[in-house]
Amino acid sequence: MDTSGVVLSPTAHSSSVEIVQCADCSADDPQWASINRGVLICSDCCSVHRNLGRQYSQVRSLNRGMWDTPQLELVKLLHKTGSNRVWEHAMLDPASSSKFKRKPLPHDPVLPTKEAFIKAKYVDHAFIRKPSKDDEPWSLDDVNKQLWSCVRTAHVDTTLRLLAMGADVHYVDPEKGNSPLHVAAKEGQAMQVELLYIYGADPLLCNAADLTPAQLARQDGFVDLANRLDELSFDLTNRLSLFLCGRKPDHQHQQHFLIPELTAKNTVETLRSVRLKIQALPDCAFEKLLQDVYDEVDRRETQAAWMAMNQGKITSGNEQCVAVFLPLNPAFSATRNQLRQKLAKYDVREFATLIIDVLKVRSTGMMFFIHVPPIFSFLTTD
Template sequence: MSKRLRSSEVCADCSGPDPSWASVNRGTFICDECCSVHRSLGRHISQVRHLKHTPWPPTLLQMVETLYNNGANSIWEHSLLDPASIMSGRRKANPQDKVHPNKAEFIRAKYQMLAFVHRLPCRDDDSVTAKDLSKQLHSSVRTGNLETCLRLLSLGAQANFFHPEKGNTPLHVASKAGQILQAELLAVYGADPGTQDSSGKTPVDYARQGGHHELAERLVEIQYELTDRLAFYLCGRKPDHKNGQHFIIPQMADSSLDLSELAKAAKKKLQSLSNHLFEELAMDVYDEVDRRETDAVWLATQNHSALVTETTVVPFLPVNPEYSSTRNQGRQKLARFNAHEFATLVIDILSDAKRRQQGSSLSGSKDNVELILKTINNQHSVESQDNDQPDYDSVASDEDTDLETTASKANRQKSLDSDLSDGPVTVQEFMEVKNALVASEAKIQQLMKVNNNLSDELRIMQKKASRLEKQNSTPESDYDNTPNDMEPDGMGSSRKGRQRSMVWPGDGLVPDTAEPHVAPSPALPSTEDVIRKTEQITKNIQELLRAAQENKHDSYIPCSERIHVAVTEMAALFPKKPKSDMVRTSLRLLTSSAYRLQSECKKTLPGDPGSPTDVQLVTQQVIQCAYDIAKAAKQLVTITTKENNN
């Protein structure tokens, strides 16, 4: 839900027209270019939402609009308003500035370094200053003056401050006064709706006693925001808090799965975490859900913009300096989980969150959240990065994971073949699912762009290959036309983190491209042949995506069959056991994804048990399979080109 932006609104960071994003915790509207920088800062710095293509709680959007219209941006640019700043050469960015480095440097200084925020006079005891600010916040939230409270929060006031004399928190005060926008602001800065005052009452109790029923209902939603967001991510539904339903947990297909000892150990450690450490892990997963969903909206709204480049990609959660190095590593590795692996982790967290709230506790554990993340990372055997993905920064780790975990991972993913609904689906819930299809549409748009870019790259490679054949008597030459008669060695054999594909139910039917009894063969097909087959694959994928866009589910099966034929023909070009590890891995991903795509598409056949939620999930899985096929094909083109020209 959002209003139509007025033409007078401009980007808070560069003054560009028609900003389409909001920084929720900063109370500002920002343009696409500046948003690309905000996203790279991390949610601890800036929480971004699209004004039209992201679902908004109405009062949360109203809170941001109120802050923007009342000059909240001046809080973050206080010193720049001083005429002396112009004399010193300090200025804000303008629309004509380049994103990198100009706008990026300004935005980082403004929000990350807080370089332009008004500074209080230095005092010997910072804790006293924070306490004074928090007391001011406690008094201010009873009024509607949002920008005053944001200014206090920016200076260090604590949203969860417990007033020693009053015996309650700022959120209690705002709730008693019916200040719903103040409650939204406090919640954004971490205020807990479940905190009790000195009499054992929560802000929800205060709101109900004051007759502020809308505020009370919203506070309950805020209290369950984390688990609600995770559930909606999985199945497009939210719990009915008004009627006492606080959790939706997708059902597991088989509770007697033969899990590996490693998987059992990870689940046991997850359950034995203290509540505090479990909350940390859940928050990390929440941040990853936000990153994935925001990334989908970002790609869908750029419409082939030049902004979609390596410099604006946010491939994993940015480092939060307040967290340990190990926790940051674990957070970043969450991005490597594919859709099925990540969904399994989310289900485990939702299940344990419900168990904990109902008071079914287990014995405490001395293990910390970093160890749990490390165990889960090993349990969910993650892929290494592709050639076209940015490397992790110095915090990230590329440690090898055990091959044997792949089988246990396949067993765990069987659960996701089940109906993720929690019971009969009502008309209202069906409408919610239809709204959730926006996320699938975004993924379709993203993959469309990937395919278009791949087609362009293929045409360029074809031209280069033809030109090289004419210019050189030796067909195998590098793009710099430097002859190289060396025998190609195994591509990527020295990479620390090997890429692996998932093993899915039915994957045993997939022809093994690496039969053990076949001697390794270095011979690879010509680049021209691989490019030609890849073009056919991408053309068929585009047909499938158009069918998904137009909700033509009956077209899924014929499209998947054409893709399977094209993939089989491409795989047949390669020897049974290529010398290159990377070629074998890419072929395995290519063929297994094609088989799995057929399996997913068959779920749309009439007579199969299904519901609106099922269709939503099938579409998402079809898109994921298509993406994996396109990715593997691109890898094979890149690898073959390099090896043939070595």
């Protein structure tokens, strides 16, 4: 069993993260983090982040979320190094023409005030650094090369800024075929590895010498980092097992999948047609299904933390602003969005059965890497 790398708050919150103010409205004592943005946010602003979807903001409770220790350390570090300045650069520039001259205040309404600001900040990237008329023009290739160089260092704040500017985590140098993840792994930069992975870097990508980032890290003596990269290769299925079992597989002892059994025959019968379709799916369609099941797991865990944190409290009404199913993703078709939202209708046992089925299929020979960010579609059946 592998639980050493998982931290359940409040330990994570009270001892690991120095709380100051919400990154979006300056409310005191924010209880949530946006992992991919590297910021801490209050419950009001979190309600907006949740409705944006994981493609824009990956939220987790500081008090009640299950955290991988390196990921929590990354959020701490980004917060400490001023990650919010990346997303609000133009607001700090007196010469900026931004229509938002100030951030929302803690007691401003969620709708429309906080929602409009948060969408401008994270969806439209309205405030990130852009070249001015006095700057030398830069190309995407320039930004990619800067990223490739930066990940050799510990400056994750600079890496975050480059990613916000559009740097590609899949960029490889033409000579050795090393991606930024290869470079960070070879240099032992654990926090850079975490950030690159969150932004879509593939831990199973091989360079020109047919070596993965984990193999490069192990060659250079960074054994713990190599083990973490091996774990990230199974991050999606690990999260599904953690949701069902409360623990993850022990990859260091070659246990890569942890799959419980359900005995309720009525549940099996209820999902028989879906199970048969899952077993017959080609790899690309199964990849889409697994992505969406992961998103629904994340939504349910976040909702459980949300309800527990707000139980018995007088709230501002933000709980009424949060969708009870996966939010629409404008990059997906209407059919795909509808099918994703149907996952919320599965009861606890039905959803557990579905997860077990996809874990079983994933464990039987489908060895391609499936990344966590939701970029693929759900099972294309009604």
